[in-house]
Amino acid sequence: MSQSAPYPDPAMGAPDDAPTGAGAPSAGLTTADGVPLKKSLRRAVRRSKLKALLLVSPLLAFLVIAFVMPIFDMLWRSVDNPEVSTTLSRTVTALEGWDGQSIPDEPVFAALAADLREGQADRSLGLLASRLNYEKSGMRSAVMGSARRIARVEPPYKAALIDINDAWGELDTWQVIQRESSPYTLSYYLAALDRKYSPSGEIVQVPEYMQVYVNLFWRTLWMSAVITLTTLVLGYPIAFLLANLPLRHSNLLMILVLLPFWTSLLVRTTTWIAILQSQGVLNDMMVALGVIADDARWQMMHNKIGTIIAMTHILLPFMILPLYSVMKTIPPSYMHAARSLGGRPFLSFRRVYFPLTIPGMAAGSILVFILAIGYYITPALVGGQSGIFITNYIAYHMQTSLNWGLAAAIASILLFVVIALYMIFNRLVGVDKVKLG
């Protein structure tokens, strides 16, 4: 077949489905070259598709490299558990068939000694020590301390290792090693949901004095919802003015909306600190005016109020701009018609104008809500302890505690929550109704 050639050579014989009798009307339409029109059309479409694909391929590659791969990497890290199975491979093999009821015997300890010796030689015990310490405090020094002295340890290893560190003589140490010996783990997800494995292997809640994350997930969600609502309430009239004022005024207003948008996030956040703190501008003014007493200054910073105010201000443009772009397309004649048909102002607004702005409200709300869930700089600076978000813990575990598995698990849960909310939103409002402009 000569399919690869752009124009089939008549000498080589025509393709199977091509008409043999040139110009025979019953054989269908052909192009000037004698190629059937259908085929030529298909080829042209394929070529233009290919061209389009080539044009978007840089973007596609960017998306894959910058979004898809990191997300899968994150999901992978949240269950990846190589430390015990690779670094303590001999111990794990020796532990097979252990009943979990009593301290293991000499062969397991001998295997542990061999693993520690090797790990000490090639400096691979650090990650193992951290990993085990997440499950049981004290394991870091148990592993590192034993490894430092392993060169001088003589059999019998059981007595010698327990002598170096009591942790080796505790049942739950060995239960942790056995449980975490699989190359995948759910421990990070459990930790991210304030749960853990009990010594017998059941999933239980951590004690109340250790519970942190579940509350933060809820707080992040409800505070983001409040912030979305306040931006909507504040942004709606502004967007309405923007869309309906004469051009001269609306341009000025637009600049006022965009100016803070172009200002650095940190500057806007710290400005709010200067204004709202208890010795700040607002409190000073209120005291000077006699509205509040000097010793009863309002606490508006380093708490939830601070976070909500600062984030509402920062995210406001993301609500106003989609609303504005939708309102701009609503012809004023609709409202005139409603009025001339006898509708009172509020009724005409509610029945005519408001429903037409729903796509803008939906777009602004989902934009602000998803941005709010992911914010962490502003809550970290103005939120104090009561106003921080779950994202601050992702940053903490990425940068400070270096528990990347836990950071990945928290981030993955957040991703699942956002996807779930998006699907609910799609069901209720319909993503196809969303308009950004």
Place this chain on the structure above:
Amino acid sequence: MLKSRLFKGTAMAAVGLSALSLAIGAHAQTLNIVSWGGAYSMSQQKAYNEPWMEKSGDKIVNIDRSGNALAGLRAQSQAGNVTWDLVDMLPADAKIACAEGLIEPIDHDAILADAPDGTPPSEDFVQGSLDECFIPQIVYSNIVAFNTEMFPEDHQPSTIADVFNLEEFPGKRALIRKPINNLEWALVADGVAPADVYDVLSTEEGVQRAFAKLDTIKDQVIWWTEGAQPPQLLADKEVAFASAYNGRMFNAQVSENQPFKIIWDAQVFELDGWVVPTGKLDKVKDYLYFATDTQRLADQAKYISYGPARKSSAPMVSTHAETGIPMKTHMPTYPPNFKTAIPKDNEFWADNNDELTQRFDAWLAQ
């Protein structure tokens, strides 16, 4: 015309300079040095970097990433492209990095300079400060300071117990949003001797006791996260007391004339120093030899109130470079300041930080 001539002149000068520096240092190079930024980096810049650049012709690039240095080292090592040549970090992080093989083990006596009287480094550095991969530079301290204007002149706080005494010394307190230091201070304020703090803290009752003591001031505490916050909060009189690194408070006292006073009682001190990322030892060897010698460490104390980690540097500590005040009494290691000092137990915190931090956070959220 003028511009292009100017450009040509500058270019020529630059070529000349680099040729000169090539002639001086046999192999002038660029060193990427990671440190803490702010006043601390400035003290290193003045005391070691500038003299070294002049001497060797090397170019030093300062990177202010020590706050997350361990994460950075891990990420660079996993990516197989370590760009940092020398990193300033805390001994606890150095222990972890060392165990993970991210940094070089150091033979201190072979690599570092002897003291002027010939004492080898292993004896000259403060006792117990040398660790397998760690080269100490300074002793710094976590202290609580207060604003003297917020209390009557005849009734000023002086002990860590006063920080927990809301009746006699009312006002907000700014404390670091971490269990480290706070749990130690809570126990000392509750009557535990500084030497026994970590023994008590190793028991469940001890932890409960510390949290119970913190409970008594909890609603008066503002929790800070960045080192720059406490002096600011104290200067704004947002708080009466603030915990901080002693160098920051010194800067506010001396350079900005703030009416602050440091409570040295129960200061929690530790070291800070250099670590060398794996494979970089040859590159930074000469710089390290120079930057950690007796004179350089003593010079650093002209710019910041952190004590030199070498015993031989201590007698050479002189006056503050800008204001000329004597630095000795501002050092954490000055004997009257040092009487009730607690050496931070890095082994304890390496084991318990994860768990106690989560417990502390849960306690904060209650």
